[in-house]
Amino acid sequence: VRVVEGLSGRVPMVMELILRFDYGAVSPWVRCLDGQWSAVAGPDAAWLHSAVDIDHRDGRTNARFDVEAGQQVPFVLTYTASHLPTPKPVEGLAALEDTERFWSDWIGRCDYRGEWGDPVRRSLVTLKALTYAPTGGIVAAATTSLPEQLGGSRNWDYRYCWLRDATFTLQALLGTGYVDEAKAWREWLLRAVAGDPADLRIMYGLDGSRRIPEYTLDWLGGYEGSVPVRVGNAAAGQYQLDVWGEVLDGLHLAREAGLAPSQDAWDLQRALLDFLEGHWDDPDNGLWEMRGARQRFVHSKVMAWAGVDRAVRAVERHGLDGPVARWRELRDRIHHEVCERGYDTARGTFTQFYGSQGLDAALLLIPRVGFLPWHDKRVVGTVEAVQRELSEHGLLLRYRPTADGGVDGLPGGEGAFLLCSFWLADALHGIGREQQARELFERLLALRNDLGLLSEEYDTRAGRQLGNTPQAFSHVGLVNTARHLGGSPVTTRA
Template structure:
């Protein structure tokens, strides 16, 4: 049923579409509440997700309040969404997708009558510039004489084509039409630069077929069995959907300012490429045979970070843009009143010492998978190692982008160790050139330092910061990069301490205790899903298979019916929190499933559960 209210849907009630350039969110109620054209990081044309319908949306749903969604799913291994509605008078099927492969920025919505007759309501509210710009809208014939609805404001223009164009009413466009069994209504909303001619219509049947073929052919590169195979496949598809087709950049999420704490201020813009997240995504893709995507990201990296290593940033725009100034949009109240709404990200200027290590670990795995270095890639990696050496003594903001005091974060120091370790192996194992003796010396020195200052002997645990007493979920990365074995006594002690400090009442793992004040923000956030997936991996590699499976089942169960995961989950509220869908959550799911799958195969082969696992490739 259509709903004329001010509140956005619950996060888990949204579906993602993608054309590998941008990603709209469609609610279960039939409303497109978030869409940035033409890129993920462009200003929104539909911004109701962070405000109300007055900030832009496109609603298409049965008019009768008694109508219900019977089923909603993607067509097989695609991002073509189908929603079946049942109304008192009949049933309709709505198919929605973004054409892929034609470089056309458009959204297609098809309504087909399955049974009886259903009255369908349409409401189109276009607001460019994050809901601030009211366009000039007019009906006019296109160059072929077909009537279209045209909206223009500044550099942006939208054209709506279809069998049922809405009419103007109070700065929006509304309409109602009836669809009977066997009938079909098609609508296409296309963006284009306003200085260019209005784009012609498309053959929707052919475009739908091509889009289904694209996603299905891409997913055919994945072939794995096991309990979590479907969840892994959808996660890999999400990671692909968040990758820009042309640049190879991978956004952390297609949204901004979905709150980590409802009503709170932990609201950040994730529509950018974090080196860390993208590097981990590269690893997940490599593990499952998507080498072309990995090479595409490496090429993006080379372009983005080229130049003086001192100018290295932790994140960039989709094309490698560096200017990501953080600003607040005061006109938007935020999701469920969670303000401020932010665009840009102030963390772009932070020093996070772990990032170079994350990148070099990913590129090492690309080498192991057969990716050849060229005249640019290895010299750049050497420069990044030099950057790490130059900043060896510097404190940083840490993996969680702390906005408090700079510190020596143990995870950051371990990833610096990993940077030198990868550099050493590049020379020793792959025949590349570099000052390997110097790197070996630095690696050994960091190892000794970490064990001395990052491990609390009295508490038998690694700590979040040097000399501290608190743990941090990022410490689960220590065995993933080979610093210690998963079953090392120091790791087992650390996990035991985490279980005491960071597990919430529902068995999910917090990143750290926000009430400690270490992040410089007001306390309060929900469990970060990637951390709990890391714990699954740790359990799987240390003989705790029952614990690993139980936690994995819980986590996979937190996805919506479309297989999408958010950044965090509020178990006490039974709902998703944070930006959505979140690449970090999905890539961590892939790692956890691979760990369970790998240790299961080893167990079956040996007849016993192995205790020690190796870092995944």
């Protein structure tokens, strides 16, 4: 629904609509049926309805009309499958009123009462808007192929559900009063990952589908010349060990928060633990979906530890059944190896992977998942090293792409990753540098656009957002950091 509203005087207006399907490749047939304009091609149909006169010529649908002070002229565009009957016209102003009422009622349920109420509520609305209501799945972003570097090739399709979002998203929803949404997300998770735990995917379609082939739309020039434009995501087939830990952590968080007990959830956790027990030491592609050689990423091992730890806690706190002695021994073994092989004593920091010279912003999550306490000297040293070596004008990169000879196997660079900067604010607060944390958080809030939205990354030199938008991860980071700085628990105690 779009409404043209007259504020003063009498203004001549022009509406022009050029419809294309299949990412711009297909020009539809356009004709007037039952008082609406229909555009049809293959499986797709769109219907345009308005009270003003509309015509179509030379591939363009046009309307010319005047609007006076106090007058409202709605236009309604409806999408359907082409084989379905003509949809009933939607009354635009009534639909707008219903929509406003829904969102006002929904955000009114938010129980966050901290000092950053407006940005937190805006971020929660964004997360809700990125949720597919029929299934509860939350997409990473609403767009594809908005570049991480203008003119570069790091252009990905984010219109899918990433499992690793589960823990952070559940924290944000449960911590602000949205239990129903958290339940829907948990149920989506259980349906999506059902089956052999060895076949766990890192991402799924909104309906839980597993096959997400990647291909390019070579007839499109890309955003500001950034090609290729991609549909699908080849990373869906990667082996990313941390995902097993993320799912286990997310299900444990739901249980700790008091969501209705689910035997299916515990059965799934045990199946995932069985897989993790035999594979925790595997090299993998890491949470940043490296397209280079697999490595033993420290973050992946830490999340494997976290997955086992959550199973131990489930037995100890909730009386669930499982070989807890064996799990405790496995937890200790993973912890010992990470501290021995993933920590550089000479530099006083954990590294991106075993034997690496590079660092990784995901190392900031080590205390957050309870692997080590915030004031452990290894944590403090890692926070300082990450801030020092990965900062670009005060905001964090995920990692240095050129480290260790080009760890991600891709050309070019990228902007500062906004979620990582929220992690840094959390980490600074955690090690007692509260003023630095607050200053960084306020700076991140200032990067939001006029609608309060954040993309995935930020170009500190050009002063503009980069990457797909709006980005769920960035808004989840905003909510959780606001809660963390306000004293709410968003970490697991070591």
